[in-house]
Amino acid sequence: MSEFGEMEELLQDFLLEASELLSEVDNKLVELEKRPNDTALLHDIFRGFHTIKGGAGFLNVNELVALCHRTESLFDKLRNGQLKLTPEIMDTIMAATGVVRDMFQDLSGRQMPGPAQKSLLDALDAAIAGQQAPAAAPKAAASAAQASAPAQGSGPDWNVLYQALVGEATPQPSASPPEPPPAPEAAEPALAPPSRLPAVQNQPAPKETTIRIDTERLDQVLNLSGEIGLTKNRLTCLRADILQGKSDGETLRALDEAVNQLDLLVGDLQNAVMKTRMQPIGRLFQKYPRLARDLARQLGKDVELVISGEETELDKTMIEDLNDPLVHLVRNAVDHGIEDRAEREAAGKPAKSVIRLSATQIGDHIIIEISDEGRGMRPEVIRQKAVEKGIIEADAANTLDDRQSLNLIFLPGFSTKDTISNVSGRGVGMDVVKTNISRLNGRIDVISVPGEGSTFTISLPLTLAILPVLVVGLGRQPFAIPLSLVREIIPIDPEAVQRVSGRATLVVREEVLPIRTLASLIGWPEAGPAAYGVLMQCGDTAFVLAIDNFIGRDDVVIKPLLDIKPKGIAGATLSGDGSIVLVLDMEELLAVGAPSGAQAAFA
Amino acid sequence: MADKNIKFLIVDDFSTMRRIVRNLLKELGFNNADEAEDGVAALHKLHGGGFEFVVSDWNMPNMTGLELLKAIRADAGLKHLPVLMITAEAKKENIIEAAQAGASGYIVKPFTAATLEEKLNKIFEKVGK
Numbered sequence: 094m095s096e097f098g099e100m101e102e103l104l105q106d107f108l109l110e111a112s113e114l115l116s117e118v119d120n121k122l123v124e125l126e127k128r129p130n131d132t133a134l135l136h137d138i139f140r141g142f143h144t145i146k147g148g149a150g151f152l153n154v155n156e157l158v159a160l161c162h163r164t165e166s167l168f169d170k171l172r173n174g175q176l177k178l179t180p181e182i183m184d185t186i187m188a189a190t191g192v193v194r195d196m197f198q199d200l201s202g203r204q205m206p207g208p209a210q211k212s213l214l215d216a217l218d219a220a221i222a223g224q225q226a227p228a229a230a231p232k233a234a235a236s237a238a239q240a241s242a243p244a245q246g247s248g249p250d251w252n253v254l255y256q257a258l259v260g261e262a263t264p265q266p267s268a269s270p271p272e273p274p275p276a277p278e279a280a281e282p283a284l285a286p287p288s289r290l291p292a293v294q295n296q297p298a299p300k301e302t303t304i305r306i307d308t309e310r311l312d313q314v315l316n317l318s319g320e321i322g323l324t325k326n327r328l329t330c331l332r333a334d335i336l337q338g339k340s341d342g343e344t345l346r347a348l349d350e351a352v353n354q355l356d357l358l359v360g361d362l363q364n365a366v367m368k369t370r371m372q373p374i375g376r377l378f379q380k381y382p383r384l385a386r387d388l389a390r391q392l393g394k395d396v397e398l399v400i401s402g403e404e405t406e407l408d409k410t411m412i413e414d415l416n417d418p419l420v421h422l423v424r425n426a427v428d429h430g431i432e433d434r435a436e437r438e439a440a441g442k443p444a445k446s447v448i449r450l451s452a453t454q455i456g457d458h459i460i461i462e463i464s465d466e467g468r469g470m471r472p473e474v475i476r477q478k479a480v481e482k483g484i485i486e487a488d489a490a491n492t493l494d495d496r497q498s499l500n501l502i503f504l505p506g507f508s509t510k511d512t513i514s515n516v517s518g519r520g521v522g523m524d525v526v527k528t529n530i531s532r533l534n535g536r537i538d539v540i541s542v543p544g545e546g547s548t549f550t551i552s553l554p555l556t557l558a559i560l561p562v563l564v565v566g567l568g569r570q571p572f573a574i575p576l577s578l579v580r581e582i583i584p585i586d587p588e589a590v591q592r593v594s595g596r597a598t599l600v601v602r603e604e605v606l607p608i609r610t611l612a613s614l615i616g617w618p619e620a621g622p623a624a625y626g627v628l629m630q631c632g633d634t635a636f637v638l639a640i641d642n643f644i645g646r647d648d649v650v651i652k653p654l655l656d657i658k659p660k661g662i663a664g665a666t667l668s669g670d671g672s673i674v675l676v677l678d679m680e681e682l683l684a685v686g687a688p689s690g691a692q693a694a695f696a
Numbered sequence: 697m698a699d700k701n702i703k704f705l706i707v708d709d710f711s712t713m714r715r716i717v718r719n720l721l722k723e724l725g726f727n728n729a730d731e732a733e734d735g736v737a738a739l740h741k742l743h744g745g746g747f748e749f750v751v752s753d754w755n756m757p758n759m760t761g762l763e764l765l766k767a768i769r770a771d772a773g774l775k776h777l778p779v780l781m782i783t784a785e786a787k788k789e790n791i792i793e794a795a796q797a798g799a800s801g802y803i804v805k806p807f808t809a810a811t812l813e814e815k816l817n818k819i820f821e822k823v824g825k
Contacts, residue, residue: 103716
């Protein structure tokens with residue numbers, strides 16, 4: 094890393110900011126394809142390259158400067174109407190942004206990037222010189238660029254000029270003007286940008302270790318910690334009083350007040366700290382329109398990715414971990430979801446198709462949806478494929494309903510495409526997507542209408558740090574249930590319990606719900622009929638969890654159990670009185686205690 | 697020698713660049729600097745008072761450096777402020793425009809602390825600091 098030395102910190106800043114800027118440029122380029130004459134867009138893109146070039150100059154990343162200088166010059170001409178945007182120029186620009194991203198990648202690996210391919214630089218030079226088709230007329234392009242290069246080199250010495258204008262003696266120019274682009278020497282093979290783009294996107298994004306926080310949010314944290322300090326001082330005073338035997342009503346009331354206040358403040362502080370980690374999901378989303386566009390072009394499809402809800406905020410670590418699953422889903426939608434042109438035409442659909450990616454916050458959950466208007470999935474086809482690939486037995490397949498059948502795509506080794514394309518579909522995707530989402534305490538679901546398209550829905554908690562729970566008791570042991578799964582709390586009247594095919598059920602407002610006792614789920618002996626039930630909604634399954642008593646609700650920080658991992662226990666936490674509370678992992682618990690293994694696996 | 701406590705306003709939409717300029721100024725012993733992310737924010741801060749020197753980028757959204765320069769020169773309370781324009785554009789028109797709009801100096805990215813110092817000293821000489 095010695096190449097950057099003390100610039101290291103600056104480099105990190107630059108990469109963070111410039112990568113965001115490049116993503117914006119990428120999206121504006123996708124927009125520009127639709128509105129090639131939009132001057133505001135041209136200005137913005139120009140400024141983007143200009144800013145990246147400026148930063149790169151200070152970091153002495155000369156190859157990046159050389160490349161951005163060309164794209165910037167090209168956009169300067171485009172925005173001034175000296176050039177017209179053609180699909181060929183567009184391809185060249187797209188290829189160039191891909192290479193800029195590669196160079197960022199090199200930099201984040203502490204590598205000084207090498208020069209961009211000569212063919213790309215030549216194509217850019219040719220485009221700047223006004224040559225429409227660099228590939229078709231490489232000779233002409235070369236000579237044109239050669240002709241333009243000296244013109245740039247022999248331009249006015251602006252430093253001298255400036256000094257002359259402001260009326261001063263001419264000093265030695267202290268900074269040299271940007272190098273004129275080297276004239277291309279020989280014709281090179283035609284540029285083929287689209288073929289290398291997916292490879293660019295394939296590289297794992299470097300993990301960001303820094304975060305940018307709105308100062309207002311930090312101020313709030315500071316404020317609250319200050320107030321907590323004050324309250325602590327108050328408590329210290331009161332403790333001294335009480336230790337000295339003061340126990341009159343006023344002292345106790347003051348103690349009560351101070352503890353209440355501390356309670357509120359700590360809650361606020363937790364929230365405020367959590368908020369510093371919250372980032373708009375748009376940071377992630379903004380990378381995808383370009384991704385979708387490049388894939389679609391490569392596959393000969395006309396696809397637009399429409400994004401909404403970019404401002405929705407999510408914990409930073411979750412945003413990072415969401416990237417891979419979302420990239421996969423976007424690729425999947427473009428590659429498998431959307432039909433090819435002929436198929437769309439045959440189905441009477443417009444050639445252009447839209448994929449929607451949205452995020453919304455519902456309560457303490459974030460819902461991310463990605464839907465295509467493609468061919469959809471047929472449950473019977475999925476079932477058949479799953480059987481053919483030996484993922485499930487034919488008997489088991491026949492017992493699955495449509496929803497369960499669709500969920501088969503999340504099993505390892507499943508891929509509906511027989512021919513593996515290089516875009517997606519190696520059969521290693523959807524199960525990894527599901528695993529990644531589950532790791533974030535989230536769920537993924539799919540619905541599909543054959544001929545009309547598919548929608549993938551991801552549901553995630555806002556943060557992994559703090560979990561609101563309902564604490565219940567079984568005997569004398571407290572357990573915590575994630576509050577997000579609790580619908581309501583009901584008393585269980587033994588008289589009202591009915592037996593349906595041998596299983597205890599309870600009718601709650603005309604809904605027949607099975608009763609599962611917590612004792613049986615965790616394998617404890619049942620000690621008499623339970624008095625209370627918690628009406629739980631766990632995915633699509635609703636049931637009544639029978640327990641002995643309630644302790645209350647609480648916000649807990651889960652400590653994972655390191656050496657032992659009992660089934661159905663997500664971790665442990667401490668209650669206010671210091672006793673250990675086990676936090677239940679309901680989904681795992683149900684999977685373990687489910688009556689039929691096959692059904693449970695796909696539920 | 698210039699007063700090292702003179703208060704700078706660094707105007708650039710790219711925060712990395714603001715930091716670079718701030719670091720270079722620090723290297724030269726100028727520790728008193730504030731930042732603004734575009735011309736509009738800069739004017740707002742300038743109206744708050746206390747600034748003695750503006751270092752502004754040229755290319756910014758909302759309000760460009762040139763527009764900022766013109767606004768400063770048109771404002772009775774601010775027009776005396778020295779303004780050093782930073783840009784990567786080595787174009788004749790730009791230089792003429794900057795000079796005509798009343799820029800106190802002109803510096804091209806990328807530059808070193810030495811270059812910056814030279815430019816600053818020229819301006820200080822001129823305004824007699």
